[in-house]
Amino acid sequence: MIELAVGIFNGIGIGSVLLIAALGLAIVFGLMGVINLAHGELMMLGAYATFVVQNVFRDLDAGDGVFGLYIIVALPVAFLVSAIAGLILERGVIRFLYGRPLETLLATWGVSLILRQLVRSVNWLLTIAILLFCALFFGGMWLLRRRPNWEGMKGWAIAILLPLSLAIAGVAGWAMTGNAALARPWFGPRNLDVRTPPWLRGGFELGAYRLPYSRMFIIVLTILCLVGIYWFFNRSDWGLRIRSVTQNRNMSACLGIPTGTVDALTFALGSGLAGIAGCAITLLGSVGPNVGQNYIVDTFMVVVVGGVGNIFGAIIAALTIGVSTYLLGSGALARVFEDINSLQFVAEFLRFFTSTSMARVMVFALIIAFLQVKPSGIFPQKGRTAEL
């Protein structure tokens, strides 16, 4: 009995990690039709934000346990950091590519590469150079935009301003390379260690087993996120606007809804959720430039199996994948069949897949088989509208 409870807990534990990672993706994918391959890197930004907050709290801590509270601050900070990054991504890249899924795919993949390299090599030098470039280029563009013949000279302006400001920023950066303090990377390529707060380190004793508090925290966090999203989409004004734009963009625009703002907001919300997921996964592993890559495939699996644009589908899919990964990988399923004499061959077959690697293979095979039967997931989208 206890074993069963532990098994269910573990399965839900794996599922909730998948779900919290996939939530933001499901929203962006479902409501906007944008395949965001940089989702994992937005999670990574959230994880790094958590790392920074943790360091601040470690310095603040004077032995009075303040350190343990960092996670409460880290969650909104991670949300904001990723949401802002998402906002820049949407305004800077994605809004030009709506309705062109292939281009979006490539562009977001490029962004994910850039973000990964950025956290590896970011230092004060790079920050200063980037800020300088932005000030020169966007400042220059802003000044020139006031001129009456702007449309005519736009091409020229970009062709001259872009290399010029790049060169100035590059030279300025190069001139400062001698300064070791400025040139030291903030994070570097190394994986960094985020310490779990002391109050999340133990576990709930259950017979011979212990259910880790950190897993429970992730499960609770996932539930809170779900409730929050539900409330936002169904009870708030902006949620209503988002849903209406998703259903009929032109009609919504006619009725005075700022569709551009709605797009940006939706994308920022999805990205912010990625940030929260990033914060949550620091409880499981370390923070590194590749942390997002470990989750991106799984999150897409959840979204695809669940059915595009359906949060409820994502919940079911994440829990199903989580529980089946656990049952196969831990050998629990094989043990069930072992007790039944006539089904020994099934137990033998399952025992072959009793290993985390092989369980993954099996789960992927099952997903492929499932998608043959229901190509659009558990809850297929009806018509053009996305439902919640």
Add this chain to the structure above:
Amino acid sequence: MNKGLGRRKFLWYGSAAFGTSLILKACADPNSPTTAGAGANGDTIKVGILHSLSGTMAISETTVVEAEQLAIQEINANGGVNGKQLEVIVEDGASDWPTFAEKAEKLIDQDGVAVVFGCWTSASRQAVKDVFETRDHMLWYPVQYEGQECSKNIFYTGAAPNQQIEPAVQWLLDNKGDEFFLVGSDYVFPRTANTIIKEQLAAEGGTVVGEDYIPLGSTEVTPIIARIQQALPDGGVIFNTLNGDSNVAFFTQMQGAGMDPERYPVMSVSVAEEEVQQIGVDLLVGHYAAWNYFQTVETPENETWVEAFKAEYGQDRVTNDPMESAYLMVYLWKQAVEQAGDAYDLEAVRAAAIGQSFQAPQGLVTMNENHHISQMVRIGQVRDDGLFDIVWATDDRVDPEPWNQYVPETQGYGCDWSDPNKGGRFRLDEA
């Protein structure tokens, strides 16, 4: 369909991008090694360093590059090799095996280096092995590995399995119990290592109660934890060949599940001082690792080296086994070149390398006929400051056995490059 970019626009953006790239190129780091003037020009010896400076493996391999650079700096400061300064060409394998092969070709064919120091993963070593063998060139490889290989063109200064894994298993059997659970990342090293461990346990009277692999980089280890608790309800030995990020997840969740080092001692063979810092000291305190070198080894050479390393790269840095192997191999190569007389006469350098001894930070090491070194084996326990207490060490140096003597297919085989009749794989009893 909309043409999108017009031709004029394209020309504009194209020329802008081209111009920028030219400017950026002009601004590029003046310290970066150039490839101009390839070939031996008489007063310098070109040496190549080939490691991943980007990608997954960069975390580990950059530290090895630092150790190699330090040795080369020291050698240059002391007058070089045979009166010639060493000129380093660093190439980035980018954690990508085809890139490794490509860069190895470039170092040999274009740059004309006398030797290459490089590689970390077995996959990268195997990728460049062909390159070095077809060109009859020379690679020095610094990381412990799974053995079952003996190339004429590679010198191995990390541990062979009988210099790390086998003594560790024996020590666990003697001190920690005979029920083993094997956990590893899913690739060649853990699988080969676990094959060896299983054969050894079968021969020495231990049992394997479970074995599990997770994909490289995966952080979902819940099923493994559950399987360990199932297989070893009262505790037992865990032999860990996980690499990289998965270690963090594994140790975090072990702690969360209440599996302490007293009941579930973990022996790791890929976790050294550097990794302890990254995984988190408080997760690892009390667990074990087997290496040939720890920063806490007490020799005068080690004291000097650690000091020199910290002075160069920062007081908060730590040294570890692969770094030490990388450091000592540059010196072994230097001695071989000095004996051979000419760094570019690879046949002579290869012959001279065999039998070279060096007083390394870990103690005296000697290059054997099989291109591996004799070295001490140590077992350390992680302590509060992230360094290791050395709890056990071999009485004497262990001679390397590239072909494993527990695995049936390679039992009774040896390797000897000093004798043309024997070569890379010969039967010991026929010799």
